[in-house]
Amino acid sequence: MSARDQILSQLKRNEQPAEHPGPWRSRRNFADLAERFTDTLNAGKGEVFRAASYEEALDQIDTILHELQAKRVVVNDTAPLEGMDVKERWPDFEWFTAGKSEGDIKSFCADADVGLSGADAALAETGSVIISSGPGKSRLATLLPPVHLAIVPTSILTSDILTWTAARQGKPGANMVLVSGPSKTADIEQVLAIGVHGPKRFIVVLYDD
């Protein structure tokens, strides 16, 4: 008998009828999702910039990239930046667009200064940004560079993880990540240190759309 059959038959011998509980509904009722998102992520050592429009958000990205003195930037080709000619909009930087640029994305990301991404959803309660993999959506872009910069419209905000899973539709991509701040550790004498493996800074430009 295979290990699989052995384990399953052992479990089946002791199966009991059970009524599986239904979903637990979120009890949250935030008056202002954007405000809660901003406060929570800022408190968790992330950095949130608010913009009144998409155009203003793009201007803020320009300012942030210059202030970071970025040279090499990797960008995910996804909403709201999808199809945008980043080289024309921000000519001062060397760009690699996931899914489009020639060359090895892993080696570009390993030396990039900033990874720029969109987001699929965002959670107000925990200040989390949800990013899915897919065509033009690199995982390494949001992971290897020391700075992860995300542009997020307020329309994709939802209250919390319970409301997010309740609204979930279709099959998930190969990878999905909830990011709730910069990489952190307290493994040396419980002292908080930022940026151990993932990005040292997590910056979100949150704009009204």
Added chain:
Amino acid sequence: MTATMHEFRHSAFVAIEDIQLQSAIEGATHKFGSGRTAALAEVPDVEPMRDHFKKIRSATLSQLATHLETFEKNATAAGTQVHWAATGDDACRIVLDIAQRHGVKLVTKSKSMATEEIHLNQVLSQAGIEPVETDLGEWIIQLAGDPPSHIIAPAIHKTRHQIAEMFTKETGQQVSADDIPGLTELARQTLRQKFLASGMGISGGNIMVAETGSLVLVMNEGNGRLVTSTPPVHVAVVGLEKLAPTWDDAAVWLSLLARSSTGQALTIYTNIITGPARADDADGPQEVHIVILDNGRSKLIGTKYEEVLQCIRCGACLNACPVYREAGGHAYGNPYSGPIGAVIAPLLFGLDKYSGLPHASSLCGACKDVCPARIDLPRMLLELRADEVEQRVLPWWESMTERAAAFGIANPSLFKYGTALVRQLQKPIAKQGSLNLPSKLNPGQARKSPALAKRSFHDIWQSGELDNANGGEQ
């Protein structure tokens, strides 16, 4: 390693004498414990939510085979290769086979209690494959050759000075012990090269979600994303009980896990893996394997110990436990310490080898109070003690002593003459009201058993002396 009664007591007393260790454990457990309290207080209806979670875990285990089959079907449909391992050795062999098939020489690992449990690193090393732990705490204890001392903070027993010394030895670079950001940066640079060079990533898993065949990994450092995104092959080893039938269930699980563990609402990264990279994905591993690990778990289903499989490894019971907070993690002699370790180690690895652990508790109930699934650990500790007697695991003289004492206490005249005999026998070892027992019976000699008083209370009462001392009150 084992933890019989004598071994546990001995290691616990060594830990109690270690002032540095005591302050490290005190600091960490207090920080996690108060963080947990604050994080849960912020959630509306959190107590009914915990009750709901208990129902989810209990109902899931009642139908575990069905849910595992659903998980397997959906994970396979997403391209994940699902393996089943009856024992730890089987799991190691499966992982080793995958590594050898791909000609892997270097493996990066993210923190996983399951792979600690099966001693995977030893098996890989013996086969000439270098496993590198990448969680900062796990890397520290790997360099030191130590087992983890806390489920979520494996290196709390190491000081910054010891860590700086090990890092310098490993990397050849000088770094000041007082520069913790500098130590962290050195780990980042060293391990980054390992991530990029490794042919395979190994992780554990926090939740398998049956509905979509997804694997959820939570972490703060980001190493669990690197391990599962950078190398071409990802292998996860997951205990078969870590299963949520639906995403609704997983959302409640995640709402309680980090809050109970570190006091965070969510960890920095919640990484969800549903198969290898799709054909048109920008990057990601070409192969994803999930090894579903039994290793003694399935036989607990349907027994009085089934409830222990509701555990989600948050570590809250360790932080709450007065015994763990004194004894530290290493005294438990296996990767799982604290109250959960005291129950699960005897069940998975043998009651005879871990006979001391069911006694490593004051049965105060703090572990049950803080457990997100309200697992009744004190009940199971008592059940294990009963099993020890029934299975005659304890040394013969201990059960003889217990039986003699029970018989004597139940019989008033025997009790009277028995204690009179002990009063005579104790004379050579009774000093200033306490007994000087040999170290075998009292390791560490930190506390002393009181000697029997010269006269019993019964004796004094009968003599009428107390009536006079009472101030005339009738």
